[in-house]
Amino acid sequence: MPQYRAPVDDTLFLLNDVLGLQGRSNLAGFADATPDVVEAVLREGGKLADEILAPVNQAGDREGCTRHPDGRVTTPTGFKAAYDAYAGGGWMGLSVPEAFGGQGLPQVINTAIQDFASGANLALSMYPGLTQGAVAALLVHGSEEQKARYLPKMVEGAWTGTMNLTEPHCGTDLGLLRTKAAPQGDGSYAITGTKIFISAGEHDLSENIVHLVLARIEGAPAGTKGISLFLVPKVLVNEDGSLGARNDVSCGSIEHKMGIHGNSTCVMNYDGATGWLVGEANRGLNAMFVMMNEARLAVGVQGLGQSEAAYQSAVAYAKDRLQGRALTGAKAPERAADPIIVHPDIRRTLMQIRAFNEAARALVLWTALQGDVLHRAEDAKERQTADDLMGLMTPVVKGVLTDRGFANAVEAQQVFGGHGYVEEWGMSQFVRDARIAMIYEGANGIQAMDLIGRKLPKDGGRAMMAFLGEVQAFLKESGEDEAAFAKPLQAALGDLQQATMWLMQNAMGNPDNAGAGATDYMHLLGLVALGYMWCRIARAALARKAEGGDTARWESKLVTGRFFMERSLPETALRLARIRAGAGTTMALAAEAF
């Protein structure tokens, strides 16, 4: 039975020592995030994850969701009580402005809580996660009337949110979208169409569900330029805010899928349902991007969460399972065999995951902090740089953390041998649950294309220059004691610069060169970003070690970081070689030859 413990102490170290949260009191709302407040919030969030969300994870996977003949969907036993604890604790509105019932705390703290929640119970964490995404979209693009009517209830958790993009014939290519919106003459629209794969589309956790739906207004242009965003509540809301009649939207069926069984994935039928335009007509994709960008970061966090949960289980098992003897002589001679944690191959597996998790956690928090700077800094230049860095790193966090999160869940499963393959130990669930994060919110291949095709060339490469500038400035200040970190990062940075240059020279003439190298480039940038995070962690750990106290904690952090620099970061050279190979052999065979 897996036992999840939210990494509260590690997160506090990252926020306080590595990211210097307390030095950011110039950002609106940060002054309230005193060390005491941050610690109290994280400890409570950790308790919620460990004691409320994690205990219903495995049972939720086994039971799954049920659609009843009348269209109702029920979630697994225990989910409602756990959701009520989540909503009742005010977690939904942690970083939502106080005017709408939130607590106005920095988004970076909310991201830490998302990490704990998705590690504890990915399927359950998606219900509040999607609601937070819908809230973010309405905060930016909703009318004052929409915000007043819907946000407080959503922040309270009484109503949840969804995002409805996908249709049977269109997933990645939303320009093909067919759902229609017909003006009803009173400012509302009749929405007609079928959406598929809608997470949390119907369930029994909340009184109402606020669907954000992409549709095409009658007569709007074809393609992505004719798409608008609509708010379509499951239950219509009366003038006084009370719930009225059922809207014409229903769940036709739920999917039977590989993982996240506790989250309902619904076919949603809109049969002339009443909806209201959010933002400008034909600018729906732009409005939905607020939700999608928020969700992409949250999905990256899901990859990390599954990697962490699988790692914790694998460590416990490796200390317990007795098989064989250590190569250097018995470590537990009084027992029939040594625990498998003595074997270098098991250690390699555990170190690889651990070294990834710690840096990945730093990277998601660093990226979330850019979001806070973007929304809260007074200085326009500071806001612009934060916007650039967040835009650049969003596809990397989504793509790299979920690719590696799944790979790490498989590696951790391997530590269990055959016991990892049977359901009892829970490792199979981590693998199955982690898999979806590589697909939804834009499949990872699309994240790579977004990075290389949009984020990299945007504004003459300004975002990449800002990132390189920040890393180089950090390296300039590194002392002798940081050499084991700074030197490998310098080499990896060289690979990144060469790859960027190669693409600039070879992708214009043949765009397939960019397409064929995109995933490698995304991982190359991800490795450099994780290496940079390890350099920052090392500097903070060296400072803490010098202060004395629990030096063993800081020493193990430094060892873990050196492992990453020696054994994970050199993968940048392989990625560079692949990018330089171009599209030649990748595209040489005719489609008929497959």
Ligand SMILES: Cc1cc2nc3c(=O)[nH]c(=O)nc-3n(C[C@H](O)[C@H](O)[C@H](O)COP(=O)(O)OP(=O)(O)OC[C@H]3O[C@@H](n4cnc5c(N)ncnc54)[C@H](O)[C@@H]3O)c2cc1C
């Ligand atoms: C469990 C689950 C939950 C989901 N939740 C939601 C939700 O809440 N709301 C919602 O709207 N959708 C949701 N989705 C849908 C999900 O976002 C889509 O499945 C995903 O975006 C991919 O779309 P698709 O399945 O149509 O694949 P396709 O678009 O058909 O893509 C198939 C493959 O081709 C690749 N590909 C496509 N176009 C290109 C291109 N131009 N260049 C390179 N490669 C390309 C893709 O990367 C992918 O590997 C969910 C899906 C699942 C399975």
